[in-house]
Amino acid sequence: MKINVFHISTPVISEYNKLGLDKSKLLDMLETMILIRTFEEKVEELYLREGVLMGPAHLYFGSEAIAAGVKHFLRKGDLVLSHHRGHGHAIMLGIELTKLFAELLGFKEGNLRGLGGSMHLPVDISKGGLYASAIVGSQVPIAVGVAFYHKYRRTGNVTIVFFGDGATNTGAFAEGLVMASFLRVPLILMCEDNKYAEFTRTSDLFGDEDVIIQRFLGYNVPILVVDGNDPLSVYKGLKIYEDELRSGEGPLAVVASTYRLKGHGVYDKALYKPLGEVELYGKLKDPIMMFANRLIIEGILTHDEFKVIFEKAKQAVEKAFEEARKGSPLTIEELYNYV
Numbered sequence: 219m220k221i222n223v224f225h226i227s228t229p230v231i232s233e234y235n236k237l238g239l240d241k242s243k244l245l246d247m248l249e250t251m252i253l254i255r256t257f258e259e260k261v262e263e264l265y266l267r268e269g270v271l272m273g274p275a276h277l278y279f280g281s282e283a284i285a286a287g288v289k290h291f292l293r294k295g296d297l298v299l300s301h302h303r304g305h306g307h308a309i310m311l312g313i314e315l316t317k318l319f320a321e322l323l324g325f326k327e328g329n330l331r332g333l334g335g336s337m338h339l340p341v342d343i344s345k346g347g348l349y350a351s352a353i354v355g356s357q358v359p360i361a362v363g364v365a366f367y368h369k370y371r372r373t374g375n376v377t378i379v380f381f382g383d384g385a386t387n388t389g390a391f392a393e394g395l396v397m398a399s400f401l402r403v404p405l406i407l408m409c410e411d412n413k414y415a416e417f418t419r420t421s422d423l424f425g426d427e428d429v430i431i432q433r434f435l436g437y438n439v440p441i442l443v444v445d446g447n448d449p450l451s452v453y454k455g456l457k458i459y460e461d462e463l464r465s466g467e468g469p470l471a472v473v474a475s476t477y478r479l480k481g482h483g484v485y486d487k488a489l490y491k492p493l494g495e496v497e498l499y500g501k502l503k504d505p506i507m508m509f510a511n512r513l514i515i516e517g518i519l520t521h522d523e524f525k526v527i528f529e530k531a532k533q534a535v536e537k538a539f540e541e542a543r544k545g546s547p548l549t550i551e552e553l554y555n556y557v
């Protein structure tokens with residue numbers, strides 16, 4: 219069996235055209251990342267400072283580049299399956315911010331009528347968000363069935379399933395991979411390797427940073443290793459395989475190396491992380507700052523425009539929250555409609 223591991227570098231300017239990237243797409247990638255971060259800053263504040271939100275919330279802080287890169291690859295009809303850390307995927311899909319806040323508040327105006335909450339936020343079939351599960355790894359075999367639909371019907375669409383580095387420890391992941399490979403379905407297995415699974419540093423389990431890549435070996439699938447802190451590396455990797463996937467062939471495994479800047483959930487201060495690690499990733503390797511710097515150096519963005527993007531995101535988030543808080547939960551009688 220051939221072992222196909224490909225490391226995807228970030229494209230240089232001269233490649234942009236070939237990859238279908240123009241100024242508006244590059245700026246949209248940055249705007250998407252900033253909108254995700256700003257939305258989650260508000261979510262964190264509502265949980266921790268104001269006590270308005272309750273229950274679990276697993277923040278996407280640090281992994282925004284993955285959603286921004288995938289967003290520009292997806293086409294109408296493609297389907298997304300997500301996991302418990304899916305706020306960034308919800309914004310990637312373009313679900314309205316007001317609906318997302320209403321969902322977090324448990325209000326009927328939410329995209330799942332307030333019945334799903336944070337761990338099911340990226341679900342809105344009209345936008346391609348099919349499913350999200352908090353049972354780690356369980357979405358992988360389900361995604362194989364969804365991708366098989368695309369193959370069987372020859373739709374030209376792809377399915378993408380997001381999961382974490384920790385999910386590669388599950389039996390569901392391994393079973394899903396066996397079936398995906400056997401059926402050759404157009405499925406992108408997107409592993410968001412944020413280096414932690416709850417309170418455990420994944421590499422500490424095995425003393426090896428590359429353990430996640432090794433998890434995909436032996437299934438006869440191509441493995442792309444992309445920089446999950448760079449939307450262009452993510453996008454480029456997917457584009458290279460686009461024709462194959464859209465002709466109904468696959469699957470494709472992607473290991474997107476990134477970093478979980480926050481604790482596991484909003485409640486977790488992550489005091490178990492090595493000293494200086496968060497500072498390194500948060501200050502020197504922050505995906506938003508790195509991508510913005512790059513666009514500034516390449517003459518695509520100015521400092522002032524960068525500030526305006528932040529201000530606009532803040533306004534959009536505040537406006538959406540103010541609108542959402544006017545909503546209300548389903549009544550007890552209405553709840554029975556969904557049992």
Ligand SMILES: Cc1ncc(C[n+]2csc(CCOP(=O)(O)OP(=O)(O)O)c2C)c(N)n1
Pocket residue numbers: 276302303352353354355381382383384385386388412414415416478482
């Ligand atoms: C089958 C299963 N086992 C354990 C848990 C508890 N749990 C919730 S999130 C999580 C860690 C998952 O880590 P990873 O897959 O890396 O995703 P991340 O939280 O880092 O995004 C665990 C163990 C669960 N929800 N489901």
Ligand SMILES: [Mg+2]
Pocket residue numbers: 382383384410411412413414415416
């Ligand atoms: Mg993880």
